[in-house]
Amino acid sequence: MQKDDTALFESIGELRYELMQLKVDPDNSALLSSIKRILNDIFDDSKCEDVIFTNNTDKIFFGLTVMPVFNDSQQVVDIVLNSTNFAISKYRVEIDSKLLDNYTGLNIDEITSILLHEVASLVYNDTPARKARYLIDLCLTQNNTNIKISSYISYVELLAYGLKEAIRKSASIFYVKDNGAIQEFDDALELTRFLESAIAKLDALGYLYDKGTNAAEVVIKWTLRLYKDILTYRIPALHTINKSCLVTASELEQDELKNVASHLTRIDDSFLIQESGILADTADKKDIVAKLNERKSIKSFFDTFAETVALGKTAKTITEAQDLFFKSNSEMSQIKYYLENNELDAKTAKDLDRLYCRYDIIRTSLHTKI
DSSP: OOOOHHHHHHHHHHHHHHHHHHHHOTTOHHHHHHHHHHHHHHSTTSEEEEEEEEOOSSSOOOOEEEEEOOSSHHHHHHHHHSOOOOOOOEEEEEEEHHHHSGGGOOOHHHHHHHHHHHHHHHHSSSHHHHHHHHHHHHHHHHTTOOOOHHHHHHTHHHHHHHHHHHHHHHHOTTTSOOOOTTHHHHHHTTOHHHHHHHHHHHHHTTOSOOTTSOHHHHHHHHHHHHHHTHHHHHHHHHHHHHHHHHHOOOHHHHHHHHHHHHHHHTOOSHHHHHHTOSOSOHHHHHHHHHHHTTOOOHHHHHHHHHHHHHHHHHOOSHHHHHHHHHHHHHHHHHHHHHHHHSOOOHHHHHHHHHHHHHHHHHHHHHHHHO
16 A cells, blocks of 8 residues: 555445445445445555445355465465465455444444454465465364475365465454554555454354354365375265365355355266366466476585574574475475475485475474474
8 A cells, every 4th residue: 555644545435335325325326336436546555356245135254355365376386385485465245234334333334344354364474374374274283294286286176265364364354363463554445443342243143153163264164184095085085075065144145155166066986086187277287397397407406404503593583484394395295296296216205205204393393382
């Protein structure tokens, strides 16, 4: 956001007015287009691709969904396997009619603060992507496994689903207690007191997710379990997806679930699992493989390990430890991929296998400290 304060508060005032009009005239699509324009004006470093309104009459409250949009499959690779940190730059918004209902007791300032906070939580910094990546690393370490890159290439859409859900749920007040990650933003826009009162009202109605459950962690575990053994869990997963589509009123959630289901349905035996994959774009798949194969030097693995050990000696913050945690998991996946896809002499293969085990020791040690 680079707007001056006057222009920013004018935009917020305009957003407040449009939301007030939406309460009165929810079928007016022009209002949704206007809200989208205003969000793009306020958050000018990111892009809102769509704003939709769902008339939720007979399903559970979902409040507001801000769904991340990935540019391409490579962005999923970057989050899971590469060290690049980034904020989400594209998203879609869905407003639940129940959020605007008088029953919630929310006033227009509180509704406005929720919308702005939910979008900002996703796009303001790289925290949501880092949290999702940490959950993946944690799950892999707890299960003493790693991302199998050959499967990853084929099932990138499945992991994309898990990432999107984990990213949005780790950033949303509807799923986690606000942790102050964007407190500076909330305070600057004078949202804090309205947001706090909105959360109190929604919590009193039982509209917020069970705080004893980490929703982002649940979806990551489900995704990785399916990814690791798709033959065993494919049919149960399809049943779960169908039930979830019936339960949720969110069209964006349904779209994501149906996308995963359509890919899983295309897999009907082990041959298809090995040969087909679920990347829609063959060129995209080849590009990912090419990037993964760029690293041909055996020496580079050992150089990176030396750097990791050196960084481990100086790491003092949780963020630095999490970065090393991620780096260890990423390197283990890439070592496995290299061992499986290259003809190596016995000594080199043994050295790389030992390196893999040394990384495993590092990530286990980090797990106990984070």
